Amino acid sequence: MEKIQKKVEHYIEAYHMLDGVENVVAGVSGGADSMCMLNLLLQLRERYGYHLTVVHIHHGLRGQSADEDMKYVEKFCGEKKIEFFGFHYKVEELAKVWHMSDEEAGRKIRYEAFEKILGQNGGGKIAVAHNSGDSSETFLFQLFRGSGIKGLTGIAPVRENIIRPILCLDREEILEYLCENGIDYRTDETNRENHYSRNKIRNELLPYISQNINEKAAWHIRQTAEALGEIETYLEKQTDQAWQDIAEYKEGECWLDREKLNEQDIVIRKRICRRAVAQMAGKLKDITSVHIDIVLDIIRGESGRKADLPYGLEVYREYGKIGIAKRKKQEKDGQICIDCNMEGEDGKEIRCDRGAFFIKKIKNMPANRKIQEKMYTKWLDYDILKSTFQIRTRRPGDYIVVNQEGGRKKLKDYFIDLKIPREERDRILLVAEGSEVFWVVGYRISERVRITEKTGSMLQIEYIPAVAGI
Template identity: 40%
Template structure:
């Protein structure tokens, strides 16, 4: 096995890039890096039992030269008997329409094409041809224009379905491999000019650093990027845990940060919480910089009602509880439409909106009787209820008991772990005893309230109404039931 092929094989296995039998979409421009990626993966295809498909994107910027790139890639794919999907776009027009630079628009369009083909052919991975020098260029580019830790972490080997098998190799290694194999490649003349900032880093700054500062400058940049990635990953985990404790997502993707808990965290974690809150409210972090993060931190010391404006048509407003980040046109009244109704046994209660009726009853003569396996009826140990019952939507601090050992989980964390869509979380109905959730309707009940041999009185809760006979609510319950099947203990 060739040295580069063996090196890439080990790198792919270390980073768990593929599994046997998977399909991979390979982005191929025709340049040296992408041709190297295609042929290295072709050699490894038999070893990993992979199926390859190529995607080529003609950006329409270089006329006949770009058409020649497309023809070359298609010809190579025919010879290698690899399916090839070619796309053509007027990138200048597309960039103008989307309000992006040509470089940004080109990347966006390429990945759209990769994903389109991946879905069409049911592939599991998309392989792109970034290599070691690309990491150095990305780190320096982000450093010069201003960035945080994540921007200095380079390019990850795996992100979602995207894999980058050549990050372990340098440009010279790739070209040497192609020459050894007698494989040609196309040269994009624009890469030889200094029209783009990345080209200036590639042609001037990195060579200068290697010649006059340290010959291993590129390697050291990549190693440092790896260390910073580990730190960024750690802060991500800490920021997520802190966000779960002090932030609450409401209607219209607004986020409330509760100041009492927020202020207990170190300033580094506070910034992570704010960054995550903006990302949730806006759906992205584009154009958000350190200044915006610090503006929101400063709001914690301001009077109620003070606000600041953020990118993405967001605003942050000081409230009695802390800070709410929301869309400029979202009123405080419509941000979260909570529902709460006190219920008791015995009794019947109509839930407005869903067209449901909740019926509660008590039983003492249940010995030796099997708990019915019924998607609309649940049994609970009535004597474990301490604060009275409500049917409501979620509130800050809600939790559920997961097992007989009493392990608890915040309801917000549970919803995230179960991948409940964000837009559904605020409308899900709960049966609650204070902040302790007995039943996430349609999903699961709390172990703390399950019926056991020691139970004296059973609370029977039944959902009735036309929608529980085959409409929207039945669909919700069916999804929950498939994850949490009924059992003897409820």
């Protein structure tokens, strides 16, 4: 026990987690990790002199079991004379309202509750009970999602006012500590279920790797994450310096100096472009390497070129500058642009003067399911398509992927090959994101979103044209 406590004390000291802190709000679910953290914070309270408060969140997902969790934590706090606050939410309902997953909604309400109580107490630190295994899981989860360096840095010991005092402990050490201190804990039965990707990594993948490849694999993953964190810190400093010289905001637009940008190494160049898009969009979600490549194409191209980006943005080149801004309203009669976001939704109906689109998300597609080709019903790979796209008419710079190797064809050239009259081209609807076209409605889909044996979830889109005179 003393060895584990000393290990945590040294870890807290190394990252100055509690230096000069007057209030600590601990997020406690009642599980092994959070009960271990709570007891350690109790033991350190006299040494550091902080006021300790516990916040417990009932997510409204697990019925009586969750009720018992809250009662247990509240009783424990009462016996130890710890200030306790319990919150009850209906996460599934909130997730639908906020258009996000249950996991994302749960995290949002937890940290909002933590911040609320911390604010009432006059500020301080929020303590959450991630352990070293969580860092390994996060690394693998982000790696499989295709994350960049920043996403592979694992879980930080300290981030702003959030501290993770037991991030240095593995699961075995936590259970050993609880056993030696005679502390009971609750078990969330859903942690054993493998419906979520994180649970599959925790319950199946990491144990298999440790048992069959390298028993210290989790430790090596954490070391790699820490090294990448150091690299990310260095690259961010270099990006900050370059940004000051290259970027400027003017009348709602972000402008990049093309010549100075091209002087930078490609790594910094991409980070500058990513930062510019993210700052104009107000978020990084769904901004991928494909979109950064679009910006780089504009940088390399001739003056006057432009292309669309997610969240209603466009990128364009004007002489020696690259501009990123909200798309200007289309002035041409008959043009259509409807944003569609399927995040947190299973189905949606979209109508315009040309007809109606009926969109349905299909999860966990059966491996043997046969996909039939129909003119006005298409099935697209949702894992590649992502959650945000547009239904619109054509724009300059549009392209479609025409083969398995990723070869692109300009939409203009595709229309010419099909001998589609110029006046008809402006009326053809597209499913697109940025300048990439996923479906030329009534014609073909992009090879990049075609259903394959690797497809996990798909999007069914049915189009019913409007009938003239109705």
